[in-house]
Amino acid sequence: MVKIIPFKAVRPRRAMAGLVASRPYEEYNEAELRARLDYNPYSFLHILNPGYKFQHKITGKDRFQLVKNRYLEFKEEDTFIQDEKPSFYIYRMETRDLSCCGIIAAASAADYKKGVIKRHEDTIESREVLFKDYLKTVGFNTEPVLLTYKDDEALQSLLNEIMQEIPEYEFATRQREMHYLWKVDDEEKIEAISAFFSKMEKIYIADGHHRCASSYLLSEENAKKNNGHTGKESYNNFMSYFISESNLKIYEFSRLVKDLNGYSKEEFLMLLDEHFRIENRGLQVFKPAEKHHFSMYLDGEFYALYLRKTSYDFSGTLSSLDPCILYEKVLRPVLGIKDLRNDERIAYIPGKKDILELKGKVDSGAYTVGFGMMPLNISEIKKVADEGLTMPPKSTYIEPKLRSGLTIYEF
The missing domain is CATH 3.30.1760 (Conserved hypothetical protein from pyrococcus furiosus pfu- 392566-001, domain 2)
Known part of the structure; x- marks a missing residue:
C-alpha cells in the first residue's frame, strides 16, 4: 500500500509565482545566474544562493544557515504564504520536449524503509549525510523526489477533471514553457486520490535517490530525538511529485x-x-x-x-x-x-x-x-528495482525537472 499525504505548502502569492519559480540551480551558467539575481528580487535563486547578498560565494555547511535566513526573509516580506488546509497540488508542465502532469504531495519515509518505494540507483553515503544536515538546518524542502507509478485511467480521469478548474498558478517562462498548478483541498477529492494509491503495492523512484535517502535519514534522526514521537510528525514524510510512467521522458x-x-x-x-x-x-x-x-x-x-x-x-x-x-x-x-x-x-x-x-x-x-x-526504458528500470539491483552511475537522465519555489514542504 502506497501512502500519499496532503500537506500545507508554503508557496508564492499568486501574482509572484512566475517571478519566484526558478529552474534547477545547476542549469544556470554564471552570467545567467548573475542576471537573475541582479534583476529579479523575488527569484528563489536568492534563497539558494544566499551569499549573493554580501557579494561573497559561500559553499558547504556555512551556506545552510544563510539559506534559512533568506527563506525567512521571503516569508517575512509576504512573498510566501502557507495554506491553511492540507492539500494535494496538481502540477502540469508543457515544454518543447514533453507535456506532463502529476501530484505534488508528501511520501512516507516508512514506505522507503519497507521497500514500497523502490530505487534503482546507488547513493553515496557522504552525500546522503550532507543533504540530511542541510534539510535539518534549513527546515524545509523545495525539491520533490520524482516518484512514478503504473498508468491508471481512472486516476488520470480524476486529475483531468480537476484540471478543468481555474488553476492557482498559470505562467509562461522565457524558455517557452507553460506551468500550471491546482490546489486540491476538497476532502472528498483528497480521499479519492489517496484511495487510488492505497491499492498500489509499490512505486518507483525516477529521480532523486539522494533526496529520498537523506529525507529518510532525517526522519530516523528526529524520531530518536523526539520522546513524544507519534509517527504523524511532518519529518516522517518528504515532498514528492507522483507521476505516471507515460508522463516520464527518459534520456541516456x-x-x-x-x-x-x-x-x-x-x-x-x-x-x-x-x-x-x-x-x-x-x-x-x-x-x-x-x-x-x-x-x-x-x-x-x-x-x-x-x-x-x-x-x-x-x-x-x-x-x-x-x-x-x-x-x-x-x-x-x-x-x-x-x-x-x-x-x-x-x-x-x-x-x-x-x-x-x-x-x-x-x-x-x-x-x-x-x-x-x-536510453533505457521504464520496464528496464523497474526490473532492476524489483530485483533489488542498482544501475551504474549516470545510467538515466529523467524529466520532468520541476521548478524550485512553487511548493515548499516544512519539517
Missing part, C-alpha cells in the same frame, strides 16, 4: 573520457574490435537506434559500434543494460576507469543535448573520446 547520459589510457588510436580500435563490429562513419553523425549499438567520436570522426553478442554473456538483468556493457567491455578493462562516480577522467552529458556538444568537447581537446547509447 553520454560518456566523455579524457585520454585513451596510454593506447594509440590504432591500438584502441583494435582492442574494441574484440567485442564490437566497428564502422567508421567519418563526418556523418551517428546516433544509435537499437539496444547494444553505441556511437563513438574519436579524432574528428564518428564510429558505429555494434556489440558482438557471441563474445558477451547476458547472465542477468544488469548485464543486458547498455551502460553496463560499455563499462564492462570498454571503460573499465580498456580505458582503466573503475570508479564511474569519482574518476576525474570521465564526464557525462545528458542525452537530451545535441550530440554536437559531445563533438565540440572532444574537438576542443578537453576530452579524447566520447560515447553515446540508446
Whole structure:
C-alpha cells in the first residue's frame, strides 16, 4: 500500500509565482545566474544562493544557515504564504520536449524503509549525510523526489477533471514553457486520490535517490530525538511529485573520457574490435537506434559500434543494460576507469543535448573520446528495482525537472 499525504505548502502569492519559480540551480551558467539575481528580487535563486547578498560565494555547511535566513526573509516580506488546509497540488508542465502532469504531495519515509518505494540507483553515503544536515538546518524542502507509478485511467480521469478548474498558478517562462498548478483541498477529492494509491503495492523512484535517502535519514534522526514521537510528525514524510510512467521522458547520459589510457588510436580500435563490429562513419553523425549499438567520436570522426553478442554473456538483468556493457567491455578493462562516480577522467552529458556538444568537447581537446547509447526504458528500470539491483552511475537522465519555489514542504 502506497501512502500519499496532503500537506500545507508554503508557496508564492499568486501574482509572484512566475517571478519566484526558478529552474534547477545547476542549469544556470554564471552570467545567467548573475542576471537573475541582479534583476529579479523575488527569484528563489536568492534563497539558494544566499551569499549573493554580501557579494561573497559561500559553499558547504556555512551556506545552510544563510539559506534559512533568506527563506525567512521571503516569508517575512509576504512573498510566501502557507495554506491553511492540507492539500494535494496538481502540477502540469508543457515544454518543447514533453507535456506532463502529476501530484505534488508528501511520501512516507516508512514506505522507503519497507521497500514500497523502490530505487534503482546507488547513493553515496557522504552525500546522503550532507543533504540530511542541510534539510535539518534549513527546515524545509523545495525539491520533490520524482516518484512514478503504473498508468491508471481512472486516476488520470480524476486529475483531468480537476484540471478543468481555474488553476492557482498559470505562467509562461522565457524558455517557452507553460506551468500550471491546482490546489486540491476538497476532502472528498483528497480521499479519492489517496484511495487510488492505497491499492498500489509499490512505486518507483525516477529521480532523486539522494533526496529520498537523506529525507529518510532525517526522519530516523528526529524520531530518536523526539520522546513524544507519534509517527504523524511532518519529518516522517518528504515532498514528492507522483507521476505516471507515460508522463516520464527518459534520456541516456553520454560518456566523455579524457585520454585513451596510454593506447594509440590504432591500438584502441583494435582492442574494441574484440567485442564490437566497428564502422567508421567519418563526418556523418551517428546516433544509435537499437539496444547494444553505441556511437563513438574519436579524432574528428564518428564510429558505429555494434556489440558482438557471441563474445558477451547476458547472465542477468544488469548485464543486458547498455551502460553496463560499455563499462564492462570498454571503460573499465580498456580505458582503466573503475570508479564511474569519482574518476576525474570521465564526464557525462545528458542525452537530451545535441550530440554536437559531445563533438565540440572532444574537438576542443578537453576530452579524447566520447560515447553515446540508446536510453533505457521504464520496464528496464523497474526490473532492476524489483530485483533489488542498482544501475551504474549516470545510467538515466529523467524529466520532468520541476521548478524550485512553487511548493515548499516544512519539517
